[in-house]
Amino acid sequence: MAAVEIDVKYVAHLARVTLTSEESQRLGAQLGNILGFIEKLNEVDVSQVEPTAHAVPLVNVTRPDEIRPSLPQGDALRNAPAKANGLFMVPKIVE
Amino acid sequence: MEYEVVIGIETHVQLKTQSKMWCGCANAFGAEPNTQVCPVCLGLPGVLPVANEEALRLTTLTGLLLNCTIARYAKFDRKNYFYPDAPKNYQITQYDKPSTFKGFLDFEFQGGIARVNITRAHLEEDVGKNFHFDRSSGVDFNRAGVPLLEIVSEPEITSADMAHEYLNALKEVLTYGGISDCDMEKGMVRCDVNVSVRPKGQTALGAKIEIKNMNSFSGARRALEYEIPRQIEVVSKGGKLSQETRRWNDEAGITETMRSKEQAHDYRYFPEPDLMPFAPDDDWIASVQRRVVELPLARKQRFMRDFDLPAADAQAFVWDVPLGNYFERAAQQTKSPKTVANWVINNLRARLTETQTTLENLKFPPESLVDLTGLIESGKISTKIAQDVFIEMFNSGEPPSAIVEKSGLSQVSDVDALGKFCDEAIASNPKSVGDYRAGKVAALNALKGQVMKLTKGKANPNLVGEILENKLKN
Numbered sequence A: 001m002a003a004v005e006i007d008v009k010y011v012a013h014l015a016r017v018t019l020t021s022e023e024s025q026r027l028g029a030q031l032g033n034i035l036g037f038i039e040k041l042n043e044v045d046v047s048q049v050e051p052t053a054h055a056v057p058l059v060n061v062t063r064p065d066e067i068r069p070s071l072p073q074g075d076a077l078r079n080a081p082a083k084a085n086g087l088f089m090v091p092k093i094v095e
Numbered sequence B: 001m002e003y004e005v006v007i008g009i010e011t012h013v014q015l016k017t018q019s020k021m022w023c024g025c026a027n028a029f030g031a032e033p034n035t036q037v038c039p040v041c042l043g044l045p046g047v048l049p050v051a052n053e054e055a056l057r058l059t060t061l062t063g064l065l066l067n068c069t070i071a072r073y074a075k076f077d078r079k080n081y082f083y084p085d086a087p088k089n090y091q092i093t094q095y096d097k098p099s100t101f102k103g104f105l106d107f108e109f110q111g112g113i114a115r116v117n118i119t120r121a122h123l124e125e126d127v128g129k130n131f132h133f134d135r136s137s138g139v140d141f142n143r144a145g146v147p148l149l150e151i152v153s154e155p156e157i158t159s160a161d162m163a164h165e166y167l168n169a170l171k172e173v174l175t176y177g178g179i180s181d182c183d184m185e186k187g188m189v190r191c192d193v194n195v196s197v198r199p200k201g202q203t204a205l206g207a208k209i210e211i212k213n214m215n216s217f218s219g220a221r222r223a224l225e226y227e228i229p230r231q232i233e234v235v236s237k238g239g240k241l242s243q244e245t246r247r248w249n250d251e252a253g254i255t256e257t258m259r260s261k262e263q264a265h266d267y268r269y270f271p272e273p274d275l276m277p278f279a280p281d282d283d284w285i286a287s288v289q290r291r292v293v294e295l296p297l298a299r300k301q302r303f304m305r306d307f308d309l310p311a312a313d314a315q316a317f318v319w320d321v322p323l324g325n326y327f328e329r330a331a332q333q334t335k336s337p338k339t340v341a342n343w344v345i346n347n348l349r350a351r352l353t354e355t356q357t358t359l360e361n362l363k364f365p366p367e368s369l370v371d372l373t374g375l376i377e378s379g380k381i382s383t384k385i386a387q388d389v390f391i392e393m394f395n396s397g398e399p400p401s402a403i404v405e406k407s408g409l410s411q412v413s414d415v416d417a418l419g420k421f422c423d424e425a426i427a428s429n430p431k432s433v434g435d436y437r438a439g440k441v442a443a444l445n446a447l448k449g450q451v452m453k454l455t456k457g458k459a460n461p462n463l464v465g466e467i468l469e470n471k472l473k474n
Helices: A010-012 A021-043 B053-065 B160-176 B217-236 B282-291 B295-306 B311-319 B320-331 B336-356 B367-379 B385-398 B400-407 B417-428 B430-437 B443-453 B459-474
Strands: A087-091 B005-013 B077-080 B091-094 B100-109 B111-126 B127-134 B136-140 B149-154 B189-199 B208-214 B244-249 B254-260
Touching: A010 A021, A010 B443, A087 B149, B005 B160, B005 B217, B053 B100, B053 B149, B053 B282, B053 B459, B091 B111, B091 B367, B111 B367, B136 B217, B160 B189, B160 B217, B160 B282, B160 B295, B189 B217, B208 B217, B217 B244, B295 B311, B295 B320, B295 B385, B311 B320, B311 B336, B320 B336, B320 B367, B336 B367, B336 B385, B367 B385, B417 B443, B417 B459, B430 B443, B430 B459, B443 B459
Parallel strands: B208 B244
Antiparallel strands: A087 B136, B005 B149, B005 B189, B077 B091, B100 B111, B111 B149, B127 B136, B189 B208, B244 B254
């Protein structure tokens, strides 16, 4: 099966990861191979197969609209790299 | 060249549920930051979302109220993007299989009824709230995971005013249906507006400009009032617009570029593997159907048609539903619904406000109001006396006829009895008598007033007028 060309730089940007050129090359080849495996589907007749959104044949999993206890604020913020006044602090948001 | 405007609106509405969309944290405004959060809505690893059934019901109910098709198979998808207020780095939404689609909303506009088609209404989740400081920002995730309905209109709106009316009508429907409290101050409704211009008659749409995240309808209107001429100016001068996202700067009163098409997000939607599809059966949809209410416009039109009310009265009963329901119960028992409407709107509503009473605590039934207007129409009491009877009936709950009987408030329509009072008035007011005889017709009113005073307001004023005229002729 042929590896598929992918824009590693673009995908890396979408995932917000920085890659060295050596990593780009290695991961690009691996990702291409993975897509190559999926390309195999093109060789099979799937015209009689219904597309599915989920592998498990189950629908309507819901819960009643009831309030349950939340975390105490201190616990909620415990993993925060920075916090102040009960807020998760992040670099200044600009858009 | 003449240009026309094409506007489509995406409206985001927070659903009125007790708990959040995927977890049991409270869906309530105003708590201390990050006190209504849990591992699910904070997006901690290893957690599983479970759909709130009431949110699914409210979504379907919205679909029914907006004349939409209800999907028998809907699913959830992940919309991927990085932003500090999205704790999972994706938003759960419905991409290609929304819960409801293809509907319409009718509303009053420029003296007629306008219709805007609804593309879809899909269920998703709200994000956290950002606070901006000098050198950093802070995030409160209390709002993250609150069920949010996105209602997308077709690009059929043709002016800033029409956009404004559409939004108001939509809000009215949602409030009416109990879908959302639609409290603008609390950010429960926000909208994105897509607007483009094209030469009149051209079918292809112009470059789509999106103005994002407006939290007031008047803001949306002002943004459009700025943006439409801006776009027309560019194209009429031979310039070219390109697809972009803009923001409305309310203080400056202008729209500003946020990002161009090249910088547009690539959301990489894919089916949410943590959630099962939703496939409601007939019974489930029927159970939601039972919650469908009469829409504001339909109610207004019905009140105008069935009770022959002017638009303003009908509108008052649209805005105040309990009051309208009360009126309706009374109106069904009378031949003069307009008179009853006057009493409900002018007297009852005012008195309720004055005494801070709610309709549930009202002491008299709608029948009493019908009796009261009947007493006036039959000439038994004057409109003036009726005011006193109303106050008494409001305070005690006694039927109006009993009050009239008890307090001897019955209007005096006995010609002989009234004749004596008229003689007395004529005798003690020679000046008015002289004026009247000299041709000043208005002088009769002074004499009439005297008789009313002598009878403590119980005289039938029309009859008094006739008697006085007769006596003064001789």
